[in-house]
Amino acid sequence: MNPKVGRYPTHPKNVRADAAWVLFQVLEHGRSCQELMPLIFERHETQQRAWLQEMIFGCLRDIPRLQLWLRQLLDKPLKGEQKPIEHLIMLGFYQLSFARTSDHAAVSETVNAVELLGSHRLKGLVNAILRNFQRQETKDQEIKQPHVQSGLPKWLYKQLLTTYPEQFESIVEQTNQRPPLWLRVNQLVSSVSDYATALKNENIEHEIDNATNAILLKQKVEVTQLPMFQEGAFSVQDKAAQYAALLLDVQADEHVLDCCAAPGGKTAHLLESQPNLASLTAIDSESQRLDRVHENFARLGHDKRFEGRLSILCKDASLFGLNEDIPKFDKILLDAPCSASGVIRRHPDIRWLRKKDDIENLRALQQEILENIWTLLAPGGTLLYATCSILAQENKTQILSFLSRHPEARLKPINQFDTDDSPGWQILPGEAQMDGFYYARLVKSA
Template sequence: MKPHRHQKSKRQGQNLYQLSHRANLRADAAWVLFQILEHGKSSRDVMPKVFARHETNNKAWLQEMVFGCLRELPKLQYWLRQLLDKPLKGDHKLIEHLIMLGFYQLHFSRTLEHAAVSETVEASTVLGHHGLKGLVNANLRNFQRKDIASQAIDQPHVNIGLPKWLYKQLLAQYPEQVESIATNMNERPPLWLRINHRVESKTSFCDKLNSEEIDYAEPNFENCGWDLHSAFNASAAIRLERRSDVTQLPGFDDGAFAVQDLAAQLASELLNVQPGDTVLDCCAAPGGKTAHLLESQNQLARLDAIDSDGERLERIDENMTRLGHKTHFGDRLNLYVADASSEEVLKRVLGNTTYDKILLDAPCSATGVIRRHPDIRWLRKSADIENTVELQKKILAVIWGRLKPGGTLLYATCSILKQENTEQIANFLTNNKDAKLVPLHKNESPTQPGLQILPGDAQMDGFYYARLLKSE
């Protein structure tokens, strides 16, 4: 079953798939911003299209400019409104994004001022808007001359770098932590690796890093402030001190490791798969947690991974192949395209199979991984959250029926919004008398269930976990 895809208008299709201008760093960066912010496209869809036009050493600059503008967008838009007489419309709107790119270069980057101005102005011609060169030049010169960036801004959500709706939600839910949350959302994410113990021990892998003088660090949960029932082990995790091309690290081709944030690595530890267990991994793509479950328990009886998106499921297959899991686990590992919210679909795909352990990595707002995907804060809208909560509720109800009596379900999201997390699970516990909370920390209760990890805790992404036991 292939996922439904919305039809694009002809014009949208051209904007997304046809780069009609010649390759140019600033023009391409502005085009990506235009696609994300005006057409709602994901950076994962459009960035590869411009990367393909540039040498490797320029790709890092492109990503820094695009992601930097997305992180600082409220300020860039505020400054633009101070200088632009009236908003540009239609295809000319692209030039607004080019001007904001110029602001970013002048104030936030190390780009030489002359290059930031002259080459950004030239990019307007590359984009086919020669007649707006003067406008671009005037705005960038006035930005410098009037020292716009030093002027005070009295809008909290602009200063904090968030859309107004998200700022209001975080202020209501985390009044004492909202500033630290926003600060961590704007940080560059660390690079966490998960060592594949089936291929290589952590000691051996770290020895190879040491021999190549690659600095790394171990996980440290001491300052998170959690009163946990038991300390996390995270025995497969290391963090590289400097970002690196992972394909050039020792053991990549042999499947010795995978890239996975530390927060996501906790799923396997919390689910605690035992020998002989049957496991269902729901909404599994791209497969990081799937692989880790396999690596954590070589003697599991069977693992079925499902996802509603066939293309994303192919990524799981690719990851399982590189890590050697397809060969090793054989018919104990099964990948299915299936909608977890539909019992009818699951019955057709899985029959009447029930499972000892279920990992439900539920669809969510992804507000916990904004530092990793800064376009999320602009692609998500307030109205999306209610729809997501309803989808989570539907999936939970369907998947609960797939859990054996006495079995464990681990609910996970990469969100920090309480309506997707604690409120969702509290409501589920109220409405399902055969569900019992298995606390992860000492202050947990059925009305305040689960463990909420906030962005930056132990240098992790924002994540939420709740562990539920089904009565026998």
């Protein structure tokens, strides 16, 4: 198979060739950065990995602009085995426009990467396009199309503008920001204050959020080099996601179900927030994602600490419990599969992987899971519905529809804006430095 289109990078190691290969795989083959980045990271040292992530994520945040420039300067689209060179050219545009790379290096090193991707004959074309880009000062030309300026696909641009006319500009701005780094202290290993002291001793700037005890790091760090990483003293988790355990409020001796649990951040937080729970069952339909749960729990010490009370199962949440005699659960967390439109700043490939038609399919799947899991909730029990979406179809509209079908379900408001007419708590990207998130808390009549 040609190295440019294979599932693994087989071309010679080179940061620009590797970055172009990832862009090509995301945009032309619909593969995720979560899958692709480890494949190229293992080829490079730490400093080069940081450059790769900055370039790849930067390009993905600005694809409409880069594609517009490409159409202006490339007479005919490249096809077949030459297609990855288009992505290399866009990488060159990004370096010349937004990176701290010198113009000379941006052009010469990008041209050199053409040969490494197996298209030696196109070196002259790429050189000419990048030189014309500089000569014509293309990056300074006015862009009139609003969705191009936003960096969003047109369908998502229109939907967000319709749903959030007043907050739209802020959402777009936040969606294109680099995400903050939040930590959740594992208080079975260290107190928040002790861990904050450990950070201070390492001269790592941070602040503690009083509402959640989450710690916001104020500088770039390598997570594995933070104090007590191997001892499991903390996990990386956005502040919005840390509200799940707080809102579900598990009590001692309760039986808990965590649906769609991988990679296990919220599951771990449930255990840490109530170590005296009776049992916790975590399910996910993808066995590979459950491997990450086991890895995370081993580092945190939860696999041994909760042995006998913790079950991690590969199960489809829409079918779990059917034709099985499963005891009812006191508390259920349903972290439903969703568009992930609230975490685009953290995963910029989502804006190109997610398509307009996906939203209805996801809504239907969420409804199917919610209907099934509701049957497993004990009378008087609480179900917390959560998504990392900011689209109404997956959130408020979904819960309104559920409540209309289930008179035995009532809303337990999270705040004063959480009402029967407008259920749940919608967090927008950047709000209190959080990712976009949605929660609705439902109680089953006793």
